[in-house]
Amino acid sequence: DQQVKQNSPSLSVQEGRISILNCDYTNSMFDYFLWYKKYPAEGPTFLISISSIKDKNEDGRFTVFLNKSAKHLSLHIVPSQPGDSAVYFCAASGEEYGNKLVFGAGTILRVKS
Amino acid sequence: DVKVTQSSRYLVKRTGEKVFLECVQDMDHENMFWYRQDPGLGLRLIYFSYDVKMKEKGDIPEGYSVSREKKERFSLILESASTNQTSMYLCASSLTGHRSEKLFFGSGTQLSVL
Numbered sequence: 001d002q003q004v005k006q007n008s009p010s011l012s013v014q015e016g017r018i019s020i021l022n023c024d025y026t027n028s029m030f031d032y033f034l035w036y037k038k039y040p041a042e043g044p045t046f047l048i049s050i051s052s053i054k055d056k057n058e059d060g061r062f063t064v065f066l067n068k069s070a071k072h073l074s075l076h077i078v079p080s081q082p083g084d085s086a087v088y089f090c091a092a093s094g095e096e097y098g099n100k101l102v103f104g105a106g107t108i109l110r111v112k113s
Numbered sequence: 114d115v116k117v118t119q120s121s122r123y124l125v126k127r128t129g130e131k132v133f134l135e136c137v138q139d140m141d142h143e144n145m146f147w148y149r150q151d152p153g154l155g156l157r158l159i160y161f162s163y164d165v166k167m168k169e170k171g172d173i174p175e176g177y178s179v180s181r182e183k184k185e186r187f188s189l190i191l192e193s194a195s196t197n198q199t200s201m202y203l204c205a206s207s208l209t210g211h212r213s214e215k216l217f218f219g220s221g222t223q224l225s226v227l
Contacts, residue, residue, distance in 0.1 A: 004155075032213045043117070043203055043218030044156070051213070089155060093212035100171065101212065103148075103156040 003027050004092050006104035015113045019077040023090030023104055026071065030092040034101070035064060035075050038087040047088070048075070080111045116140070117219035119204050125225045132191040134222050136204030142217075144210035145187035147171075147179065150201040150221070162187055163210050194226045 005024045013019045023033075031052040036044035050057040050064045050073065057064050063076045077084055090104040120135035138145065146161040148171075158171030160179040168179050176198060180188040187206075191198055201223050205216040 002155075006155075009153075034215065036216075041122075041220065043205070043220050044216075045218070046215035049213065049215070091156075095212075097212070098169075100158055100161070101156075101216070105153050105155040 002105070003030075004090055004102050004104040006088075006090055006107045008107050009105070010108040010110070012110045012112060013080045015082055015111055016079045019075075019080045019084065019109055019111065021075040021077075021088050021090075021107050021109065023073045023075075024071060025073075025092050027092070027094065027102075028071065029094040029096050030102075031095070032093045033064070033066065033073050034091045034093075035062075036089045036091060036103075037084075038089065038106070044089060077109075080109075082111050082113045085109055085111050117204055117206055117217050119202075119219040119222050121222050122220065123223050123225075125227065126191075126194050127227055128195060130191075130194050130226075132194050132224065132226075134189040134191075134202055134204075134224070136187045136189070136219055137185050138187075138204075138206040138217070139185065140206070140208070140217075141184065142206040142208050143184075144207045145181065146205040146207075146216065147177075147187065147189045148203045148205065149173070150203055156203065159189065161210075191224075194224075196226050198224065199226045200224060 034049040035047040038044040091101040148156040162181040204219040
């Protein structure tokens with residue numbers, strides 16, 4: 001059973017609007033969360049992260065929100081740009097997993113111009 | 114920036130063949146990882162290494178082995194390739210291996226086993 005779930009396989013957004021990508025996790029021992037972005041024919045690249053001691057982290061157009069009680073995090077991209085079109089992976093880690101990350105299945109974001 | 118290089122972009126192999134996937138990183142990172150990416154399953158950890166000649170099993174090590182004879186190089190070995198090992202294989206590295214640290218990925222090797 002997947003411990004990190006990205007229930008939306010794809011999302012389509014108009015350029016300039018907000019993109020919201022969601023991620024749910026089942027293990028309450030996860031305490032660090034990361035988002036990676038992947039373009040076709042390239043490896044994933046780190047985008048933004050958040051520790052469980054925070055509920056929000058912002059980096060330019062990208063903001064990650066964490067709701068620990070709901071075991072839910074979301075990535076907001078404002079404003080969305082065509083270059084943001086990629087696959088976005090949510091990942092989680094916890095001390096009981098050592099140095100391993102648990103990844104979600106990914107969400108394909110398409111930003112239309 | 115860290116560069117993680119995977120030797121092949123595409124590979125086609127036959128069932129039963131022994132397959133070597135090579136990965137080299139140029140930033141003196143201690144930790145290296147092998148993942149496979151499959152549609153609907155995301156990235157799953159096969160093996161990782163935190164030091165030369167050291168290795169740890171990930172979540173799906175069955176059918177795979179690894180070798181790390183030099184710090185910069187981490188090889189994934191499919192002892193006898195099977196069709197269910199057709200996948201995108203991604204190598205990654207990190208400096209300290211702490212779970213909060215970001216990973217640097219290679220571009221991936223798309224392996225097809227016929």
